[in-house]
Amino acid sequence: MYFAALLARTEDGWEASDTELDDVETLSDLTDLAREASVDDDTVLVFIEQEDGWFGVVRVDGEEDPRIYVSDAAAAARSSYGEILLTDELLGREPDDDVPDLDSLDLDGTEDGEPDNEADSDEDEDEDVTSGEAVPHSPVGDREVLADLGVSEKELLALGEGDALNTIADALGAAEVLETVR
Template identity: 35%
Template sequence: MAYFTAVLSPDGSGDDREWRSVEIDLEAGSPDELGDALRGAVDDDSPVLAVLEREDEWFALVRTDGPIDVKVFVSDAVAAADSAYAPLFAELPTAGENARADDAEDSDDDPEEESDEEARPDPAVAEDVWAGDPELLTDLGCPAEVLLRLSGSGTDPAAATVEIGELLGFADVLESLR
């Protein structure tokens, strides 16, 4: 199965934002290693977004903004674990871990008051296989709900990244790179 990768960076902001492709060879590695490569691809602190797809299996987004930490989202962490990019996804919190962290933040301070209903895993969460930060593109105009819907709907990875590109304004650039 084939991989598709593209690295994009916006010029401008808001409605005046135009995305351009950035020439860089993406190699599998840790998020920090990839973040360093992405930061080195631009001259300023502009956001840099790597779009990764594995044909018919998963898509991933990797973002860095200057010296800010790298943010990663992968639509199917289980399938991606068997890919050349597995080191990039190895340390990401999974959908279930994200849900447990949210529940812990929302729960009362008395852990002994957990009901039987709370002790059972949510079947919807158990089926989710995404990992990472679904909010990595929220400030650019792609809400977390979109990434979660695309990762859980069985959407073709190429179609998913095009839909994200349409929201953010880089769909044409992305398609020109295919």
């Protein structure tokens, strides 16, 4: 089960709103959604979590590029919402690394040297692969995304999946408003 919410900072504290991600297909769409919730270009946090799997925080400050933190990239890679957050830049890839060169494709659409079916693959089942590249079973992104708001890098990394967003909201002084949209 997924949960997604927006927390927008205002003069009077934080305002929370439940958000639907059905129409969000890209990070740009998510960023636009956050900016629409912004009051006077102040900070907006987008919280996304998959119960007992992973959580992500996207921070949008005015027109600046979004800052992203994902607790477990491999778990998020298996989620359509997680894939929105896992950009090439966040994963340390060059853009279009995962797009095969058309000259290297066999007639059946597989890359040269790639097995034609999964039975021929020697790939380790514990390794998550997105677009042909391994995705780490670890946090990725800006570990200091919330440092100036009261959640240090060390605290962020120590958060368990189950109550992470509530813990963050509590540190921000927004636990009650987040609870209203849960």
